[in-house]
Amino acid sequence: MNSSNALPSLEQAMDTIPFYKPHGSEIELFERAWRNRLPLLIKGPTGCGKTRFVAHMAARLNLPLYTVACHDDLTAADLVGRHLIGNGQTVWCDGPLTRAVREGGICYLDEVVEARKDTTVVLHPLADDRRILPIDRTGELLEAPPSFMLVVSYNPGYQNFLKGMKPSTRQRFVSLGFDFPAPAQEEAILVGETSIDNMAAKRLVSIAQAFRALRGHDLEEVASTRLLVYAATLIKDGCEPSLACRAALVETLTDDPDTASALSEVIDATFGK
Numbered sequence: 001m002n003s004s005n006a007l008p009s010l011e012q013a014m015d016t017i018p019f020y021k022p023h024g025s026e027i028e029l030f031e032r033a034w035r036n037r038l039p040l041l042i043k044g045p046t047g048c049g050k051t052r053f054v055a056h057m058a059a060r061l062n063l064p065l066y067t068v069a070c071h072d073d074l075t076a077a078d079l080v081g082r083h084l085i086g087n088g089q090t091v092w093c094d095g096p097l098t099r100a101v102r103e104g105g106i107c108y109l110d111e112v113v114e115a116r117k118d119t120t121v122v123l124h125p126l127a128d129d130r131r132i133l134p135i136d137r138t139g140e141l142l143e144a145p146p147s148f149m150l151v152v153s154y155n156p157g158y159q160n161f162l163k164g165m166k167p168s169t170r171q172r173f174v175s176l177g178f179d180f181p182a183p184a185q186e187e188a189i190l191v192g193e194t195s196i197d198n199m200a201a202k203r204l205v206s207i208a209q210a211f212r213a214l215r216g217h218d219l220e221e222v223a224s225t226r227l228l229v230y231a232a233t234l235i236k237d238g239c240e241p242s243l244a245c246r247a248a249l250v251e252t253l254t255d256d257p258d259t260a261s262a263l264s265e266v267i268d269a270t271f272g273k
């Protein structure tokens with residue numbers, strides 16, 4: 001992969017790239033980081049568009065994408081690879097990080113702070129100017145090609161970050177802060193994702209705004225763009241809007257009956273009973 005001149009025109013790429021509505025200058029920043037071989041850290045609440053953004057950028061840059069949803073059992077071997085035994089033979093099998101390095105693609109580690117601490121041993125030399133991946137088990141030392149990019153994300157709301165990610169890791173990345181889109185953008189996302197009509201999109205976004213104002217009071221988690229897309233999908237399918245909002249928003253966000261009835265009142269006031 002040639003890192004400088006191999007991009008398809010945007011018109012060609014638009015046919016195949018996942019729909020993504022930009023918030024600000026994140027597309028430019030991602031491209032600059034990629035061109036200059038800098039790793040990227042994206043922080044923001046769940047369901048605000050981080051994964052979609054990375055998928056969009058990978059397609060736009062015509063790069064293979066390996067996405068890993070990190071969890072507390074994820075080890076360095078899960079990322080790098082392991083020997084597998086079959087038919088009496090031992091065969092080395094690359095993990096997603098190794099594949100991304102070999103192919104010069106993007107490796108996206110979603111919720112990276114969830115991963116076991118031993119993963120930093122492989123991430124550090126890839127995330128600084130060495131850009132190498134040592135594979136102890138095979139004795140290989142892979143040098144990342146220019147088009148390889150490491151992208152990680154985390155949700156600061158979970159409050160495990162400060163103890164979870166050391167400054168020595170964090171300071172290897174260029175960082176992008178994400179939040180929920182402005183109302184007009186979020187409406188456009190709902191229309192773009194589900195073809196719902198503009199008025200219904202506007203109403204859904206106004207409900208989300210009202211719910212988000214309750215963050216920290218009655219609600220621990222707020223209505224994400226993802227949940228609004230779910231509500232819009234149900235409505236587009238013919239579901240009665242209040243029922244769709246209860247299923248996609250209220251019941252997902254709270255188990256408390258009083259909070260649920262307060263949220264339902266907002267929905268009824270917006271869509272009518």
Ligand code: ADP
Pocket residue numbers: 019020021022023044045046047048049050051052053181189193225226229
């Ligand atoms: P995150 O990775 O931040 O948890 P996602 O990227 O999975 O969130 O976003 C959840 C859903 O919200 C996506 O599948 C998409 O439908 C929608 N979405 C969020 N932001 C955008 C955006 N800017 N453009 C298009 N769709 C978006």
